[in-house]
Amino acid sequence: MVLKVFFPTCCSSAESGILIGRWISEQNSAVILAVVHFPFIPGQVKQYLSQVQQVTKIKVSVLGSWSNSQQEKEESLSKFLEDLGTIFAHEPWIQISKERDSKFWSCSTLQKESNNSKEEEIILVYYDQRKVMLSQLHPPMDTTTERKADDASKLATVFDTVANSKILFMTDRYDDGPIKLTHWQSDGVEASIIVELLKQASVPACLLLTFLLSLISVVCKNRMLKYWPLSFLWSKLSTCEQLGHRLQHLQIISSSKKAQNQTQLMRKANIFVSLLIDVALGILLMSWLYRKNRIGHLADTLIPVADRVAKELQDLLQWLMGAPAGLKMNRALDQVLGRFFLYHIHLWISYIHLMSPFIEMILWYVGLSTCLGLTVALCILSDIIALLTFHIYCFYVYGARLYCLKVYGLSSLWRLFRGKKWNVLRQRVDSCSYDLDQLFIGTLLFTILLFLLPTTALYYLVFTLLRLLVVVVQGLIHLLVDLIDSLPLYSIILRLCRSYRLAAGVKFRVLEQMHGKPLRLLMQINPLSYGSVVQMYSLPTYSCYPKDSWTSLCKKLFLGELIYPWKHKGEKQD
């Protein structure tokens, strides 16, 4: 079988020595982790390797020898290297040698107990040690399930080996130890001051945050707030939902136990970055709003806007009370409905005028809460829209109920008209013999309802359209909030800047070959595409989109049933 040797690119300029790494016998491949230079004592090398093995749980052993000769090939050196093979017994013993000016390396193996005399083919695969160590292969291997060794992906074992041998890379050449190694960090261990400082500062910060959060949650769970109608109010306002969601996020970040595996770590990082950006944008918005007393302007324009909306509604009702679009309405019913709604609007306008002196102050204080995040600001906007158009919602409910009653009445009387009845027990339509007076009254009522149908239907149609408009606007705002909530910003930035961390696979490039020398390949990391990054790491949100399909929505509209556009997770389904 073909023997594959994974060689780190950083070791290609190293001095001669012996190779240490891991031998994967099922795949007939050797992963080389470092080169140990002369002089060394074999006993110490074996001791060091057993120490490393204990810590990393990977079978690290001496695999072969490496000679990088600056001068012409020396016969004694090659004999010495072969003798080393007898000291460190490893099967097969790999010998790689590189001449000074040539790009091509020669690689051979020594097998002591082999029966076949055939020359084994060798493939040299170069890999960048640092990138392979830091990267994570997607989809992540499930370590809890029982899998046979040959089922496991070959590359995953290679990546695993390098990632787990971090301890091997901790000694650099400036350390005074019995063994001198060459690997990617042998010029000095990498560390950055900022990261270390942050790590030190994060522990007390986390403790403080947990304490504050527990206080807030105790306050929120206070029994007084659970009584109706306050609990009803909290569940309807989307701002409270958003705040609760963010609180949950903060709890996840500030919990003191470390992330178990990579996915949890990424999720924590995503939540943290998303929260940070949210608060930053919110503060930006707040500074823009308060700069030129824009809040005052906003409050000043709010009342005239509400007035204008009410005036438009009044005009609409006047139009409906006349002959809208050339349709002829039933005058009496028209007048009744129109006057009822007009009075309603009158009540609403007086209520707004009552509130007007306080609007500016309320808005000012509410605007302060935008510093909690841009999502909170958008939720507040959505709630304000809902409150301002509350009368449209009321009208919609009235119109819908009237229409619904009418449709049910009509359908039941239509059945009577034909001589049938709805059997509640059997849930079907049965024939029934009615008395004459029942039939008479029934037909009379049916005719009345039928001729009053266009009027009610028109009012219902108009108010439903208005309500749908408001629902669409609110829906767009919620969509935006959801987008900001669930976008994994940290993962996207990671994919942009350090694309080798998220790997979908590898790609090989064939380097120059010469006949007689082993095949050389360069292994590079193939990063994940942006779409799969977003899909894999997007955070869960609290709202679920309407489960009604378009047909059931149309059916509900036709029958006059009320539409509830959003159901939040955790609400009882009725």
Added chain:
Amino acid sequence: TSAVWLAAYGLFALCENSIVLSAAIFITLIGLIVYLHFVKVDQESLLIIGSLGIQVTSSYASGKESTTFIEMSQVKDVVINEAIHMQKVIYYLCILIRDPQDPLGVSEVVPLFQSSKPRLDCLVEVYKSCQEILAQREMAPKSS
């Protein structure tokens, strides 16, 4: 095509405002760049290494390269498939991926050379070389 579009937009927009003209040119250029980067495939290549796996690369006109690597343990076989499209029969080369649960089944079929669509004689040559390499991996027994 871009010259035709530019001329058409130019003629259309000259009657109105010059900003429309420049906007049309801008949009056409952007569209061309997007097309070259995401749609037009310059070259497709297949690399088979007997013990490692199969690598499929397609390079686009703007220089972007997209690669997929399939490990040898996942590959069941490489075959030429026939498909009936409208009034003719087309041949394409594809890789059969092994199903982890069912050792005899195929979980996925990956078609190759989708944009260059070589004809049957080309495909047969590629197929023969692939089969040579794949046959070697069956032949070599696992030695410890």
